[in-house]
Amino acid sequence: MADSTQSAEAIVSDVHKKIKAAFEAFDYESNNTVDVREIGTIIYSLGCFPTQANLHDLIAEVEEDHTGYIHLDKFLPAMTKVLLDHKFPSIPEDLLLQAFEVLDKEKKGYLEPEELTKYMTQEGEVFTQEEMDEMLTALADHEKNLVYYKDLISQLTIDPDM
Template identity: 75%
Template sequence: MAENKQSAVSDAHKKIKAAFEAFDYKSNNTVDVREIGTIIYSLGCFPTQKDLHDFIAEVEEDRAGFIHISKFLPAMTKVLLENRFPPIPEERLFQAFEVLDKEKKGYLEREELSNYMTKEGEPFTQVEMDEMMAALTIDEKAHISYKDLFGLLTS
């Protein structure tokens, strides 16, 4: 039992360090606080904006605008091991997008998706929206299929 927990912690540390290092542009074991949401999402966790702000408040260095790996690693390990911010079930996402897709086309227009994601609910920032759009497969007519979007949102 203890061996399994040790293995889970070791695996979590590897994932967290890899995700963190991808945003440690100065190689000084710190990242800009604005990158934390992206790092957490890349680890398969989907906190609400309130949860994200609370997490940042817990790990940020004296409101200096950066987070050090020494604070991030134990806090994020706990989040992963407790499955604190689970992904949204695909069925629930599908239902949500069906509501948005009033004509039942199976896709949303790029502009339409951008509008929903930046102005409704817990809105994405423009930077987050740009990153998401860059990662999506968008056809020549600027259509974004649910399947592609679900893969991005649930991976």
């Protein structure tokens, strides 16, 4: 029995470390607080893909009295529950690859940032230009200014056994 309890504690500890690391990347003043506009990016970086409605609900749950800021103390337990319950599951790697391949009509193995931006800001649940800029900063090959999607798929998905 002790092993399963220890294992569960280890899983929660790992989840907490991942959440804190993602949160701290956007805690520019090192005061355990982030701007509410960064929460979507933090959640996506953790391999979760909520709808805009789900994201809005989560923000409403954790935002500090409509101040525009979210404190780690409120975000950590809420996001831990999301991850442990697989509430906003990541997209399987093969489906993500298929989606990129559909966009890559010429089968080049990459997308140009302008191409990806067009798709992401005009189709489905659209990204803002700010979200696209952040994503391209993180994902584009800076030397060639291209998005090699096959290399990114493992970054955009998360181990379902987490």
